[in-house]
Amino acid sequence: MVVLSTKELSKKQITLLDKKKFALVHADFIKIKTLNFSLDQINENLIFTSKNAVKSILKNKDVNSVTSKKCFCVGEKTKRFLEKNSFNVIDFASDAYSLAEKIIEKYFNQKFTFFSGTIRKDILPKKLIEKGVFFNEIQVYKTVLQPKNIIIETNAILFFSPSAVESYLQKNKINNQTCFCIGKTTAKALEDISETSELNIVIASQPSIESVIEEVIKYNN
Known part of the structure; x- marks a missing residue:
């Protein structure tokens, strides 16, 4: 499974995904x-x-x-x-x-x-x-938005702010990926901006990067 994070993750955060054998692509979509x-x-x-x-x-x-x-x-x-x-x-x-x-x-x-x-x-x-x-x-x-065109096929996208949602969607679309959001505000931005009619959104239980990662792991167990 390939996970795209719209924010660069720390070594400790990357390890959480590595342990579960997820392939990770991560980059800062905002500055x-x-x-x-x-x-x-x-x-x-x-x-x-x-x-x-x-x-x-x-x-x-x-x-x-x-x-x-x-x-x-x-x-x-x-x-x-x-x-x-x-x-x-x-x-x-x-x-x-x-x-x-x-x-x-x-x-x-x-x-x-x-x-x-x-x-x-x-x-x-x-x-x-x-x-x-x-x-x-x-x-x-x-x-400052820093949109990037993601060529690799991904299964999950991690969003940590409404601005990151906006930045991602400037050069990419959401197809069948599951979107993991840090909170309700970010999830609402995704629903408002995305052209995809049916989105699969999972909201983290706590507003933290680690909680978003936990939801990814839980979702795929």
Whole structure:
């Protein structure tokens, strides 16, 4: 079985597939670039929906001015990365919709700053706006698409973001492959963008690369 990952995997992640005798093709279909931004107008609560946003904040010369703020994030890996870098995580959720629901339910009267990328879904900000939660948004990184034409025949495709879905579909089509997605947002992007009428999509139980790989292994046992 040939597995295509739209993100380059680490040696440890590759080993998980090697043990099960999968053939792997992997390449980065997107690239992240840190933007110039100011941390002058930051509210007491910070929202991160990706690890990329955290990495961009850490590169800012004024990062020490925000480490004392309260953080809300998507994904356990992002949570651990924030805590590793001395941020205080108050709450987190598995996806943007669930995080927005938590903020609306438990932290409605507080003010937030949402750190985002140039290509982001409207799920979280739209939900907060609808419910009157005060927040400002700062774009801290740029997502650059890096589409590649895949000639080899594949059986499974791994997607880790809506941007990677868009990048892949610029030069390729989905035929009979099973698509493994890191979360609901990525799966929705696949359904919206793909021209294939019937897609076979499997969503990981947790928003992590390892969880996506686990689903591939489980699916083919």
